[in-house]
Structures are given as structure tokens and as C-alpha cells.
Amino acid sequence: MSSPRERILERASILFHHQGYNSTGINQIISEANVAKASFYQHFKTKDDLCVTFLNRRHESWFNALSEFTSKSENAQEKILASFDFIMHMNEKENFRGCSFLNIMSEISKEQESILRVIQSHKNDLRVFFSQLIEDELLATHIYLLFESSIIESQLFESNEIVNKSKAIVKSII
Amino acid sequence: MSSPRERILERASILFHHQGYNSTGINQIISEANVAKASFYQHFKTKDDLCVTFLNRRHESWFNALSEFTSKSENAQEKILASFDFIMHMNEKENFRGCSFLNIMSEISKEQESILRVIQSHKNDLRVFFSQLIEDELLATHIYLLFESSIIESQLFESNEIVNKSKAIVKSII
DNA sequence: ATACATACATACAAGTCTGTCTATTTTTTT
DNA sequence: AAAAAAATAGACAGACTTGTATGTATGTAT
Numbered sequence: 001m002s003s004p005r006e007r008i009l010e011r012a013s014i015l016f017h018h019q020g021y022n023s024t025g026i027n028q029i030i031s032e033a034n035v036a037k038a039s040f041y042q043h044f045k046t047k048d049d050l051c052v053t054f055l056n057r058r059h060e061s062w063f064n065a066l067s068e069f070t071s072k073s074e075n076a077q078e079k080i081l082a083s084f085d086f087i088m089h090m091n092e093k094e095n096f097r098g099c100s101f102l103n104i105m106s107e108i109s110k111e112q113e114s115i116l117r118v119i120q121s122h123k124n125d126l127r128v129f130f131s132q133l134i135e136d137e138l139l140a141t142h143i144y145l146l147f148e149s150s151i152i153e154s155q156l157f158e159s160n161e162i163v164n165k166s167k168a169i170v171k172s173i174i
Numbered sequence: 175m176s177s178p179r180e181r182i183l184e185r186a187s188i189l190f191h192h193q194g195y196n197s198t199g200i201n202q203i204i205s206e207a208n209v210a211k212a213s214f215y216q217h218f219k220t221k222d223d224l225c226v227t228f229l230n231r232r233h234e235s236w237f238n239a240l241s242e243f244t245s246k247s248e249n250a251q252e253k254i255l256a257s258f259d260f261i262m263h264m265n266e267k268e269n270f271r272g273c274s275f276l277n278i279m280s281e282i283s284k285e286q287e288s289i290l291r292v293i294q295s296h297k298n299d300l301r302v303f304f305s306q307l308i309e310d311e312l313l314a315t316h317i318y319l320l321f322e323s324s325i326i327e328s329q330l331f332e333s334n335e336i337v338n339k340s341k342a343i344v345k346s347i348i
Numbered sequence: 349a350t351a352c353a354t355a356c357a358t359a360c361a362a363g364t365c366t367g368t369c370t371a372t373t374t375t376t377t378t
Numbered sequence: 379a380a381a382a383a384a385a386t387a388g389a390c391a392g393a394c395t396t397g398t399a400t401g402t403a404t405g406t407a408t
Contacts, residue, residue: 199366
């Protein structure tokens, strides 16, 4: 069995993603992770601290998965289109729960700056990802915006239809 | 002084939009609206019921504001560009709180279907709004997607910069 | 063998939440 | 003016929240 800290993070990842941040309590996390409350607070100062750690880890794993998924494509154009396939792939895998980062953005207040910064930095990296594939800066932004709305809209309508439309649009502009 | 029901809705509108749905309790709403708790439950079956009513009213007022804002433009192209100005206008006015509908989507669970339906219907109407301005269906979707991500990204980075970039992109494709 | 770190269970504080209920007062309608 | 409807205050239930405190048990390193 993995360490308590690991078990907390594993459980929190699932619960935050499926139930939302505010709707998931510490008590549920520790009970499902089989960890004592005192142990929880030995590893994490506050719930927000856990959230930051969770987001940092998700940032890594998400980008790794994106890299891996798009690595099969040979040129930049193919990579961009594959990234939209990646959205569809993740939607199926995670039951259209959308983007953890954007979901949490909608849940937190302006005071929870440390969380907001992780989210901003994640999205910045995503913009960089597209910028590295496309010379034209405005076109990279264009793709980024379509990527973002593809996630949001497919979450809202629980369907990949709009992602496919978006992909068709992207194909026509690159 | 307006009726209790009206005062509840006025207060809830502000609080839901500024603090989020889950972070706003009934007690705060009624105390700030100067309404007794029993009166609240005379007008609204549950908190979710209040949420649905709030969203329906915001749907109306938001579209009225959009219509008014874009009514000055004479042709379809101008109207579309003006709708991006509308985002910026609302961002300034409401301190970059983003879209109430998308924010609440991120907060609710799959069980709260009645709320989800109002959100879906709101976004459907927005798609229709653009469809009526643009012959080409795929182009209308394209604009809609850029509109949506403009709201999200400006909320995240608390800046209208991305909306202006988005507007420039739109200008180049219509 | 002694010391240390880590994890354990669990009680507790102090507050939040939604929703129900009673009893009284005010307002509106007939 | 009398009857009906609406609104009031606020106690209450019961469950939830985050975070702290206390004391115990276990495993590892010196």
C-alpha cells in the first residue's frame, strides 16, 4: 500500500475532479484514503494547500498525457489536430468532467490567490504549447481559444460533437 | 421597498455572481435581503429552485443587455464585433466574474439536472444569436466558440487583452 | 536499547449548511 | 370591520465543514 500522502492525493484527485472542490470535504478524502485526520494535517497545511499540490500534479500528468498522445503525429499540423482528439479521448475517459483547472477557477474566490496562480500558469503553458507549433502568434492564440472552448462546450453538452466541429474549423485555418 | 421575493432574487443575483453558488448560503441571502427564512421557503421550494429562477432571470436580462448593446450596429459584421465589446463592457462592470452560467456549471453535480438544463438552453440561445447573424453555420459556430473562450480567458487572467485579440481574429474571418 | 519520525484513532471547537416549525404581526381583500 | 393571506422573528434539527488537540502505536535509525 502506498504512503498516506500518496493515498490522500490519489483520492483527492478523483473526488475533486468528480464532485468539485468545494463539494469535497477533508473528512471524505481521509476516510476513503484510509488516513487519519492528524496525518492529513501533517502533510498539508490546509485544504487549499492540498488543492495546490493536486493541481500541480495534474498539470504534470495532463501535459505528459498530451505529449504522449500527440507524439505519434509527425508534423505540427497533425499535432494540433491530435490535441483535439486528445480532448475527446479525455472526455470519454473522464465522463465529460471538463478541465479541473477551469472548474476550480469557477469555484474559488479572489482571495485564494495561490490556487489561481497555478491555474493561470497551467493555461499559460498550454498557450506556449501551441505557440511552439505555430509561427504566427495570432494563429496560435486562435487555436488556443478554440481548444479552450472545445473543452468547456463538450463538458456543458456532454458530447464530443462540438469538439469535432472545432477540429474541422482548426483544419481549415492551419 | 420591493417584495420579499424580489429582494431575495436581487440579493441572490449579486451574491451568486460574486461569491459563487455553493459559497453563498441561504442565511446570508435572507439576512441581506431582510427577509425571514420562512418567507424564503414560501417562495422557493429549495436553494436549487432559487438558482433556476435566478438563471432564468439572468438569461433574460443578459440577452436584453446584449441586444441593446449591439442594436447600435447597423450590419451583421458590426453586430458580431460589438458583441465582443459587450464582453469587455460586462467584464469591467462586473469585475471579471465571468459567465454565471458557466461558473455554476462547474459547481453543480450531474444530479442537479434542472439547473443544467437552464444553462444548456441559455448557451443554445447564444448560438442561435450568432446563427441569425451569419449564413454559414460553421462560421457561426466558430464565432460562438471564440466568444465563449473570450469570456473564460478574460475571467481567468482578469484582463480584456485576450478579448481584443479574439475580436481581431473574428474581424479577420468574417 | 533508546530516540525519533510517522501514523494512528478519536474527541472537540466553532462554525457552517439546508430546511422545518411555531407563534406573532402586518397587509390585503372581501 | 372581519376574514384571509402574507410576512415576520427566531428556535430548532441534524448534518455538515475545517482545523486542533491528546494520547497511543509502530517502524526505523543510531
